[in-house]
Structure formats: C-alpha cells, structure tokens
Amino acid sequence: xxxxxxxxxxxxxxxxxxxxxxxxxxxxxxxxxxxxxxxxxxxxxxxxxxxxxxxxxxxxxxxxxxxxxxxxxxxxxxxxxxxxxxxxxxxxxxxxxxxxxxxxxxxxxxxxxxxxxxxxxxxxxxxxxxxxxxxxxxxxx
Numbered sequence: 001x002x003x004x005x006x007x008x009x010x011x012x013x014x015x016x017x018x019x020x021x022x023x024x025x026x027x028x029x030x031x032x033x034x035x036x037x038x039x040x041x042x043x044x045x046x047x048x049x050x051x052x053x054x055x056x057x058x059x060x061x062x063x064x065x066x067x068x069x070x071x072x073x074x075x076x077x078x079x080x081x082x083x084x085x086x087x088x089x090x091x092x093x094x095x096x097x098x099x100x101x102x103x104x105x106x107x108x109x110x111x112x113x114x115x116x117x118x119x120x121x122x123x124x125x126x127x128x129x130x131x132x133x134x135x136x137x138x139x140x141x
Contacts, residue, residue, distance in 0.1 A: 006083055007042035012053040015046060019054060019072050020062055038081045045083045048108055055104065067098035087111035102126040 017023075017030040037044055051073060058069040074092035077084050091107055094100065100107070106127040113120040113132075120133040128135035 005040075005042045006045050007037050007040070009045040009047065010050060012050045012057065015050055015054045015076070016057055018076055019058060019069075022062075034081060043081055043083045046077060048085050048088065048112060051077070051084070051088065052105060052108065065098070066104075070097055070104065085111065085115070087115060102130060106130070 013026075014030050014033070017027040018034065021027045034044070055069055055073065058064040058072070059066060064072075070092055074089065076082070077092070078089055085108075088108070088111070091097070091104070091111055094107070097104055097107075102110075102124065103126070106122075106124060107130070110120050110127065110130045110133065120127065120130065121136060122128055122133060123136050123138075125135065127133060
C-alpha cells in the first residue's frame with residue numbers, strides 16, 4: 001500500500017476561510033478544494049508558520065478567544081486530509097493551553113527544535129521551563 005500523495009501546501013488565507021467560514025464565497029471555494037482533495041485520496045500540508053499566522057489572525061481580525069482558536073485549529077487539522085508537524089496535534093490537545101506559560105507559540109517553537117534534536121536557546125523565562133532549553137541571561141548592570 002502506497003502513501004497518499006501530498007497535493008499541496010495551504011496558505012494562511014485558505015486555512016482562515018476553513019476556520020472562520022468568512023467570507024462565505026471564499027470559504028465555499030476552500031471547502032470545495034478540500035472535498036476534491038479528500039475524494040482523490042490526497043492530502044494537504046499545513047506548515048507551523050501558517051498555523052501560527054492563523055492563530056494570531058483569528059484573534060486579531062476576528063476577535064476570537066485563544067481557546068476557541070486553539071480548539072478550531074485542533075478540530076480542523078485533525079481531519080485525515082491534513083498533514084502537519086508531528087508534535088502539533090498533541091500540543092493543541094494540551095489542557096489549559098490558552099493560558100499556559102509558556103504559551104502556544106513558544107511551545108511550537110520548542111517542538112520544532114526538539115524534532116530537529118536541538119536545544120532551544122531563549123531569553124524567555126517561561127520558555128526556559130521546557131525540557132532541553134537554555135536560558136540566556138543578560139549581563140549584570
């Protein structure tokens with residue numbers, strides 16, 4: 001049995017239409033594309049950059065709460081037609097992620113570093129709580 005073909009990589013504008021359903025005409029086209037992709041047995045890739053851009057755009061432009069955006073992303077990207085970073089869906093399922101410190105952005109950056117088998121180096125004290133992370137400290141005044 002062969003692996004399904006990855007048909008395309010979705011841009012943030014398409015993911016936004018699938019998440020929000022707005023504007024309706026573009027959301028309809030996006031859903032049609034996804035239906036055609038699913039019917040062909042193909043998959044689509046969504047990068048972490050697109051996920052993060054959609055995460056912030058939903059909050060800023062649509063006034064959606066963090067928890068609603070995270071839930072919407074998890075529901076959408078869990079569909080079998082989507083290919084995402086292997087640690088994204090478990091991260092989106094983290095209890096209390098909307099208010100967690102470190103937050104979603106830092107945790108996703110950490111996930112990419114972990115996948116690359118690299119330590120994360122940061123000035124962010126909250127991010128330094130994650131495993132295999134080194135906190136850089138500013139010089140004493």
